[in-house]
Amino acid sequence: MARALAGGLVRTGAVEPGAIAACARDWEKLRRNTEPEGMVPLADAAAVADFADVVVVAVKPHQVEAVLAPVRERLLGKIVVSVVAGYTFERYEALLAPGTHHLSTVPNTPVAVGEGIVVCERRHSLSQAEWTAVRGLLEHVGLVMEVDTPLLGIAGTICGCGPAFVAMFVEALGDAAVKHGIPRADAYRMASQMIVGTGKLQLESGTHPGAMKDAVCSPGGTTIVGVAELERKGFRGAVIDAVDAIQSKR
Numbered sequence: 001m002a003r004a005l006a007g008g009l010v011r012t013g014a015v016e017p018g019a020i021a022a023c024a025r026d027w028e029k030l031r032r033n034t035e036p037e038g039m040v041p042l043a044d045a046a047a048v049a050d051f052a053d054v055v056v057v058a059v060k061p062h063q064v065e066a067v068l069a070p071v072r073e074r075l076l077g078k079i080v081v082s083v084v085a086g087y088t089f090e091r092y093e094a095l096l097a098p099g100t101h102h103l104s105t106v107p108n109t110p111v112a113v114g115e116g117i118v119v120c121e122r123r124h125s126l127s128q129a130e131w132t133a134v135r136g137l138l139e140h141v142g143l144v145m146e147v148d149t150p151l152l153g154i155a156g157t158i159c160g161c162g163p164a165f166v167a168m169f170v171e172a173l174g175d176a177a178v179k180h181g182i183p184r185a186d187a188y189r190m191a192s193q194m195i196v197g198t199g200k201l202q203l204e205s206g207t208h209p210g211a212m213k214d215a216v217c218s219p220g221g222t223t224i225v226g227v228a229e230l231e232r233k234g235f236r237g238a239v240i241d242a243v244d245a246i247q248s249k250r
């Protein structure tokens, strides 16, 4: 996730690569993931905290406490932005030094190409100026949305897990296209662009998705035959069940 975010910030021109530093446990891998892009590998979290004004916490949830404990004091006066699932405002209040300015977010991997979503917990301890600056930075890599704390989990499921569902859909459409004679690489490009365009149309027009579906289904036409088949196979119910399954695991 850190690579996706850093890559998106550089790609969209929001931040110079030399202004981004990172640490990890595997030094050689860290160098491979940073130096070719012009980013700075650093030995540990303390060095990153000293280097940066905005420190992004992007380790796995079970690693957060061990990584932050030695740098608590160094993070005072910095802006701490978390992308760690399940680590909301209250948890950081207990973990960070009192008075640390922090914000919890849930980004998704399309931030790497500037088309992500960064869902932000409405409750944070950034000043108004810091929030405006961080929001401006994040807007370079995607749509920034604020939600109340209880909705952060489901927002994370839709935005963070959703790309896996969509990738499965792209793969399925690709298989179907290949079955009917389209070369696989072309099939994936068609399917992905169709999804990008449909999403963009919905975002820009605000049209109800049902109306968008209806607009493509002419009476007695071909699309409605496919829609009916998807309904028979429980397409929408399967998606809702998948989200329920993730929520019950959180």
Ligand SMILES: NC(=O)c1ccc[n+]([C@@H]2O[C@H](COP(=O)([O-])OP(=O)(O)OC[C@H]3O[C@@H](n4cnc5c(N)ncnc54)[C@H](OP(=O)(O)O)[C@@H]3O)[C@@H](O)[C@H]2O)c1
Pocket (backbone or CB within 6 Å): 001, 002, 023, 024, 025, 026, 027, 029, 045, 058, 059, 060, 061, 063, 066, 067, 083, 084, 085, 106, 107, 108, 109, 160
């Ligand atoms: N993947 C997503 O789509 C997504 C979406 C939203 C939020 N998130 C959140 O992003 C966070 C990271 O997920 P991920 O999938 O990117 O995991 P990941 O690939 O395992 O990345 C975790 C990174 O943390 C580093 N790390 C672990 N312990 C460290 C330590 N003691 N000191 C310094 N660095 C350390 C790891 O370094 P090494 O590789 O060298 O061990 C690795 O670079 C998670 O909390 C997750 O909830 C992920």
